[in-house]
Amino acid sequence: MITRALLTDDRTGKWFLAIVLGLAVVVPLLHLAVPPSSPFHISTATLALLGKYLCFALLALSLDLVWGYCGILSLGHGAFFALGGYAMGMYLMRQIGTRGVYAHPVLPDFMVFLNWKELPWYWYGFENAWFAFLMVMAVPGLLAFVFGWFAFRSRVTGVYLSIITQALTYALMLAFFRNDMGFGGNNGLTDFKDILGFPVQANATRAALFAASAVALALGYLVARAIVASRLGKVLVSIRDAESRTRFLGYRVEHYKTFVFTVSAIMAGIAGALYVPQVGIINPSEFTPANSIEVVIWVAVGGRGTLAGAALGAVLVNFAKTTFTTGFLAPYWLFMLGALFVLVTIWLPKGILGTLYDFWARRRPAEKSAAKSETVPQPAE
Template identity: 60%
Template structure:
């Protein structure tokens, strides 16, 4: 049975209220000057926009882990590839406004490159790079998933090879000769579609676009898990052998949801880059992929809403810790994961469900 809170009237009211409140933040930033009681700082708008990108990635992970039982420890690579695909356009859009005033990005000039490598062709086109945002993570996920699922690799073995995959890509992108900026990655963006990336109106538009994609992805995932396809995915998670016995081939169902999840992660990365202003290989760190799992676990996997809440809660806590007690953040994160595993196995969403049933006097 699909998680009830996602479809209850109270949940829909909460979603609508949170979406409306989130949409107001950039408008309050633009409408009221600094010092006004209703003014929202540009820092807060950027922070919430970043959290929404993380929430979209957590939602994508929940689709494969919570509903299909596929634990990925490598979703960070899909997030980063989408970010790099958009970053290529943003680097081309700098034009000759870089430090070296060259038509090449500064890192290429510094490394004495004379021309763009072949895989940078057409990246001055925004729509071509948007196609790459979808196609590159999707193609990698499809190829990787096809061979892994066809070989019936599952459980901890699948998790390990996904982590190895993202680590290998991280090492590759750290190299200066790959043409992706090496250790520093892409930064110092100037324009997007002719508009200044740093302009308040542009930041507000990117923020609202991120919110729209997050809500759209939530509705898409809800439609999938409520459909017949969703019931098959649950069967893959709970009784894959029985599913094969009655004539279903789990390969294509797993491959579909795995590829879709990667594409959603790539879109999250593409929305992340212009708002944060940088992308480098550290986004492919295995630790980042593990953090995505923690977001889903803390929020409540298999609920769709839970991972979104978990992404906001964990990253909000991280922002506070890294400012107040930076040396203690990793200890706090580990303790949080242990406590959730031992005492809140259904996460925040499960806790809210239990509280709701308690208020209604339900068993």
């Protein structure tokens, strides 16, 4: 019901949801039901790759929510993604049980290796799936809430905010590289066996994880869409365009920013949690500041402030990355990525979808209401 209400005015959204949910059904089918000999068969590797793209799409969506609609350029969203991933990884580590190399009933291998005698307190509870899944959302959410509360209350904005978010993920990276943090040091968490009792490597499990990623992306889209379509969403755009004006209208900007930042971090955390079982590892390199900046370019390529565009950008850029980082073009990938950053910001500031919207709007001005047909410096939707 609400979905229908949300989408009445959102043609892109309808297409987006149709495609994503279609993928959720079709891709697992092509993987499981179609024999490997068939040209339509989707291999395990491709399935994992596509699943990875969907997780990145959700991450990009979460960033678009804060950057595209509220003007908060977070250069640390990779940190929330990684934290969600670590929460999931901890659950998966506990599921290994005695099947580890050292066959310790409680401690993961790396702890045995480090001569630890008991589980650190912050690993308690992660053997329960529900607890771990709660933490997937709670840890990034809480960090974003606390960080955002302080930063937004002190009115740290613009590039200053970007720089401190970057410092945040950098600090976390250094911390997670340390062995005595209890997260496996630079090797991270890996060698997973089961998720919810199903073997992680099994085809059916992989197919289910893919479907789950697609559903998560669709739900993420709906949540983001619900937020931006609400009056709160309008306030967010107002903050983006004229922060102090919004304050003088009586809106507590810091509350709004903290809210949307936290929601976005939770979405990023979920994306990370779905990513980890599909790639089979989580390590501190996910916290690298460069990773977080790359997410920004996905959003910029697809079109900031378009939600669906962000997801599209994530898939396109990552598809290009997989294509070009293998084979003879590999040494040139960073040139291409770098050029993409430069060209998109100068020539395609609205990204693919934003530019398309403008183009359609100019083609069919009569069809649409006046408001939709005109272009403004920054697209609201």
